[in-house]
Amino acid sequence: MNGLFLINILMALAWGAVSGSFSELNLAFGFILGFGALYLIREQVGTGAYFQRVVKGFGLALLFVYELVLSAWRVAIIVLRPKIELQPGIIAFPLTVDRDFEITMLANLITLTPGTLSVDVSEDRKILYVHCIDVPDVQATIDDIKNGFERKILEVFR
Amino acid sequence: METGVTILIGLFFSVAVYLMLSKQLVRMLLGIAILGNAVNMLIFTNGRLTREVPPLIPEDLYVPATATANPLPQALVLTAIVISFSFFAFLLVLAFRAYQELGTDEVNEMRLAEPENDQTPPQGY
Amino acid sequence: MAGSSQSVDLALAMNVLPVPAGDWLVVAPSLITILGGSLCLMLRKNTDLQPKLGIGFLALLVLANVGLLIRVLDTGMITMVMGSWLPPFGIAFTVDTLGATLSLIGSVVAFCAGVYGAATVDNTGRRYGFYPFLLLLMTGVCGAFLTGDVFNLYVWFEVLLISSYGLLVLGNDRIQLDGAVKYGVLNLVGTNLFLIATGLLYGIFGTLNMADIAMKVSDLENPASGTLATVAALYFLAFAMKAAAFPVNFWLPASYHTPNVVVSAVFAGLLTKVGVYALIRVLVMILPASRGYLADVISVVAIATLMTGAFGALAQSEVRRLLGYLVIAGIGAMLAGVAVGSVLAMSGAIFYAVHSIIVMTALYMAAGVMSMMGGSSDLRRLGGLYQQNAAFAGVFLVLGFAVSGLPPFSGFWPKVILVDAAFQDGRAWLGAAILVSGFLTTVAMGRVWIYAFWRGGPEGTPDGQSVSGMPGEPVQLAGAAMWLPLGILTALVVYIGLQPEWMLELSTQGASGVVKPFGYLRSVFGGEG
């Protein structure tokens, strides 16, 4: 699927080159054309899934932004408090997703969501270590993530 | 308009020179980096300063509508920036290799080319 | 969309007259070296092809410069403004006799170095860019000699500086890294001073074309005043550093003996001379009043340089370091010419520059042969070379006498001219210094000769006996690749010594070109000059 994506971009570029204008509009147009072209040859390329994934991906992105705003707000509140009372901690989050792409996605989402920040993934890719800025109850946080992002990701990519 | 920048440039030069007068190669390099910036700003300022208006021609015109910043020094500085960057990169790696091979970053201790106990020239015939 | 639709009178902005193909000789040196250099770079993995390509392009370079000099001599100065923009708006290359001559001699030296390098530079050296460095070094050198634009001159200085860095560290020995650190930092300071001065000059006149600046300077009612004097002083300092004049010459003795000998040869021949050239171009041609203002300073510097060079040479036991100091002494002689500033003096300086380019390169190459034959370049460990190879000994002797300024070799004529000019200018001390420095050089070279060549063997060889090589057993050198360049350069030294007239003409023409730059201005701006 990476391959397709890059090909798509390349087609957009090719269009831009021939049309002699690299205005974003023109490139987007080129991208759409490329997208259509790929759609026509979908059997040969054999990635019909690519397209509805793109759609779902947008949904994910929206969630993502919303969470970001929320977490930024939280941080702001925290640091502006006259007295900072926090219980930070680094917790081990057992992963269900196992593909590189999914793990990456999850980790990034976690980082951008309130109070959590992915520090590392264990060698065996089973555990994601997360630093939480305020974690009175570890298990609660873990469940929170499990039912939140991880499920969403599984929906999108499975 | 130029005055403040000019004084700032003077400061840049002083700091750069002071660092370059250090015995330690690393500090010299920091000085060289700053020196590069100082020189670039000097050229830029010598072309006189205009606030904000970049030397671009609007889509619908053939000459700038208003008085723009002086483009020539910008081009010159652009060249100078890239050149000084290239030299900086080279000297940095050179310093590293010298440190690796000579085991010191104190320039005064780099005495292979001109040894401390330099032989006196031969006498007689 | 792009402005093609609007029609403007091109003649307002550009030179619309057809440019004769011959004028392209002006850029030929830069083009040949850049194209050649990048080609060698692309093919750098093919270490067998490198020398062929490199030497081929260097030969082309020599031919181009010959053509250029001939054209300059019979059609007068040539100006080409890059991009056809009218001067002073575009970058002008203005070639006068001075530039063309130095460019030619420089390329000859580079060619010889290229050939010599084929024998002495190993595959690693080739793979990591000996020939690209050499070719692009020549881009810088020729560009500096030919350009008529101050900032462009700065760019070429940087080109030749960075390529010299490359050549200097090519072997990556510890001593080279040490030398490179000092060479690198000090020279970078030098070019930065140059750039500062140029920036200030631009701030004063708002232009970068040499001819344009020269005109504006001559229009000033007080051409040596304030800021301009500062600019001149900065230029002098910057170029004095480039030329390794005392007391800012430290980088040279600290580095010149460290790289592969062929690299030292090129450096000794070209780098410092570019500094002197720039000094002549900027101080004598563009800022004559300021030169007069600085004349006494310059002559003091010249005397000091002549002396440090000569004494420094006497103080060395390592041949290549000794030669490094001789380079400095030569710079002193050229500075003397700048200090006097008359046509005679400049012609002397130019002639001396040509001589020095050839003879110093040849001497370093000879030093390489010496250390190959004698297994060392230390006067203590050398000996018996005269018996090993009389022909080579003869070559060295000729070069030694030439560098000492003894007749009938190339060094004699410029020395006489410079002394004459100094006396005529009432600077007896300057003239005396040139002669004394020449004498001390004779002592130094004489010592090298009696130790390395006449003595039977290394220090401690019993008197009257010889250690290495019995008489009549010559040691063969590494074939033509080392002999040819040495031969060419030595032949030039002798030929110029016996037939100085053409060099005299060239240098006199070049000198009057910079002292009275009307021709230069006319070449750039047409009639109005």
Place this chain on the structure above:
Amino acid sequence: MTAVVEIVTGIMLIIGASFALAASIGLIRLKDVYMRMHAASKAGTLGSGVMLLALAVHAGDLAVVTRAVAGVVFFLLTAPISAHLLAKAAYAAGYRPCADTKEDALAETVRPKG
């Protein structure tokens, strides 16, 4: 119309700047590097993003808008990565969180050097 745009722009600018300031304050007030990362990677990113969009809004030119959006997306992609890399590096290097950090799951996997 332009008036509305200007007001929106102004508001976005102030919001963005405030987020940036908040993040900076976090940089000072929070106790250890890991907590400071929270501030930087969230408030910081959002702040710059919002201000970029403000510029786009003010421009009101689709070309600028698309570019701004592209930029913001890029920040959103990179911010967590840099935070993650830095945190991992810091911990692997042996930097320990402040004493308030009760739970430290990594403690047993990574041994401090020195």
Place this chain on the structure above:
Amino acid sequence: MRTIIFRTIAPYLAALMVLFSIFVLLRGHNEPGGGFIGGLIAASALAIFGIACGVASVRRAMVFHPMGVAGFGLFIGALAGTLSFFKNQAFMTSQWLIFDLFDVEVALSTPLVFDIGVYLVVVGAIGSIALALEERETD
């Protein structure tokens, strides 16, 4: 740096940056940008790619040695200026070929070629420096 998260996403970032760099290069003649800046951006992309996925993979991706690319850039940069020779004009006199394609004006010119040369030089040289240092790091 051996971390899944980074390794997974780095190629996309690099691709994006290269795309952006080309965009910056091509619009340079009319808007801020051009060969240097484009080249520097692309070089940074290579650096990120290298840090994340190892230098060897970058070299494989580039096929040619970075210095070769730089040399090529210099070569075409110089060559672009010689076109004017055949029109009896001075060196580096710009030559423009402006034509309409689907009633969009396309402008091909020697300055453009030259700027592309600049771009390649910067990508090649700076990239080479970054990669070389990166390799040394791993010893």
Place this chain on the structure above:
Amino acid sequence: MTQFETFAVQFLDASVHIAFALLTISFLIIVYRTVKGPSLPDRVVALDMLVAVGIGFIAVIGVSTGFYLYIDIAITLGLVGFLATVAFARFVLNRGLAGDKTIMDEVDESIARREAGQ
């Protein structure tokens, strides 16, 4: 020009200045953190933040001057800022694993602080 429009103009002008003020303050704070440290990662975080604020600065300048071309600079700054952070992270990691003197001192200090219960 309606009252609303004049207000809008003044409002934008004011908010630009406020934004500048806030950003300048953040800038100073960041510089302080950069110089003070105490640890390398702290400084890197600061630099990361510096880039973010720089982007904001550019955006505000763009608004105040009406030159939208600055947006490209902002984006580029984002790109290379990321690169810088990555490089520094890498620096910290390699040096840390290599047991670099300066880093180890800071590490020990951090451990000491943790044990001291701060």
Place this chain on the structure above:
Amino acid sequence: MIDDTTLYAVLAPFAAAVIAPFLTRWFKHNAAWPLAIVPALIFLHFAGFVEPVSRGESFVAAMAWAPGYGVNFSVYVDGLSTLFAMLISGIGTFIILYAGGYLKGHPQQGRFFSFLFMFMGSMLGLVLCNNLISLFIFWELTSITSFLLIGFDHLRAASRRAALQALLVTGGGGLALLAGFILIISATGEIEMSVLLSSPDIIKDTTLYLPIFLLVLGGAFTKSAQFPFHFWLPNAMEAPTPVSAYLHSATMVKAGVYLLMRMHPLLGDTVLWTTVLPLFGGVTLLVGTLLAVRQTDLKLMLAYTTVASLGLLVMLTGTSHEKALEGAVLYLLAHSLFKGALFMVSGTIDHEAGTRDVTKLGGLRSAMPITFAAACLAALSMAGLPPLIGFVAKEVLYYGTWGWPGFGLAVTATAVIGNALMLVIAAAVAIKPFLGPKVETPKHAHEGPVLLFAGPVFLSVTGLGLALVAHTTGALFIGPTLSSVAGRIMEVDLHLWPTKINAPLILSLITIGLGIALFTQLDRLRSLIAGALAAIGWGPDKGFDQVVAGIVSFSGWLTRLVQNGKMQTYMILIFGFTAVAVLLPGYLTGSYPAMPKMPEYRFYEWGIFLIAVLGLIAVLVAKTRLTAIVSLGIQGFAVALIFMMFGAPDLSFTQFMVETLSVVILALVMTRLNLSPSDHRPWPAAVLTGIVAIAVGLGLTLTMLAITQQPFDSRLSDFFAQFSRSIAHGRNIVNVIIVDFRGFDTLGEIAVVVLAGLCVLALIRVRTRPDKTAQASEQEAMQTQQAEAR
């Protein structure tokens, strides 16, 4: 009469020098015969001038050499030069033959011949050249060739020393001479000797007479071994005897005398001249003879008497008195003949008997009768006894000195003592080895081959012959020569036998008596002088060594002082000078800027400045690498913002990129390279460097203020703005400048970038210790490429 053949006659020996080695390879030592033809022909050529010259004519021939500098290869044939040319070529002929015998079988005899010929040509050029510069060139050539000849036996340290000594003393004098000539040229505007001679007072009238006189003297005295420069000549006896006979008696050492005689009309007959020359000449005469007496080595005795004779010649020339000058010319001729002969004799004795030590020689007359005869004739001439030319010369010179109104008496006395001692030496050299009882010698002595005795015999016989036809000699040789020395036509009337009892005759008798008396006391005299010298214990010869050693060690000291290998010193000096360069001219020309008014910046602009300053300070005080690097980034960002502030988007664009990449590269490199927490600068150094740094910054600020307060000529930028779009089709003027208006800068600049990349590659890859990982990964990449290729 004259044509270019004379010029070619001067050049002929050089041609011979080229062919000599080949001939020697084919004919061995017999190559001497064909080779000797060359000087013989030259001799005949100049012999052809004798008759016209004796009629007072003089000839000039010239060919252009370096007309651009007024230098011609031109000859001036008059009495003086004819005499010298004939001596050089004539004696040269027999020297060549002699060398053929003397170096028989020597592996480098061919090289020896060519050195000899090169010298011959140089010497001819010296005495014939009319153009001052070309005269000087040949002058230096004689020094160079004699350097090679003295050092011919180069394996012996003594030879090397002697050669270097000769080169430095005569070469050094040569430089003085060059200076003198250049002064003459720039003072008179004339460069041809003949032109100068046509107006004799041309130099005396200039204010530069004194320096010219002294400088020319410097050249002449060193070349002609006048005290205190005499020491190199005896040392030069290290050379093979043919060389001593030719260079160090007959010809080269006479070059100085030639010069004095040649320039006598121009420089002579002044108080200065008639005081300095006789003084130095006289001292040299006495020193030379006394030192000669002390020697026991034949060659050394002769060498010192040569010194003495040169002294005598200089003394006589110094009188500027016609008769004395006549005596000088005569003695010059005589000396060349007898001294050449005697040197060859000594060489033959050495060659045949195996020693030159007078005390180890005796009774050789039966073994070597012909040599003995030649020796006797030469010795008689040297002793100044009739019927030989030496006698005639002595008569005339006594006549001259006696009649000289100047310091006549002193000069005469000196001459008498000198000549007496000459007689002693002559006896010791010629009589002692041959007469008396036979002494056993290392080799069994017998008469040498013709090659060896041809020379001595001919020269000594010539000495006799010229005396017998004294009148003709006077008319043909002495008269014309004297005329050129005196600068006007002179008649000379010579006769062998004194016509009446007069002062000269009496002086001669005194000389002879004194001489014989001293000869009987020779051994005592010898030990006496030896004792005296031992008492002094120092001489110019020792002085020479001390001077050379002194120069060398001084230079060592000086160089270590100025080139102390300490980078920091270098940097401080350079920036110190920078500070001077930016501050001093402004001060001297009183062009410091007017007091600027407070600039009006907005608060955030102040903020940017403040950040820059903070960044700088942070770099300055940074204790760890990363602090330094990051702070560097901060000041760089500030610079980028300043560029943006003043409408330079492209710049700030690039600056941001470059700063970040610099920082990245720093981070990549500095992992190994550590920053020591404080740069150890003791407070004096800190103060000094601080002052330098502040001075540089201040100076540049002042200069920039002064410049920016002036109006600016923006005509270039206006041009670019006007045509950027309409002609160059670009709306971004900066970019158009970069790729079009000033594209050539950019071309150079990308060359710099490429080279920087290559430099770094070379630095990192080319390792004394090969770098595993780098090679590995590159190979990996290449392998995959090949894989893809397949």
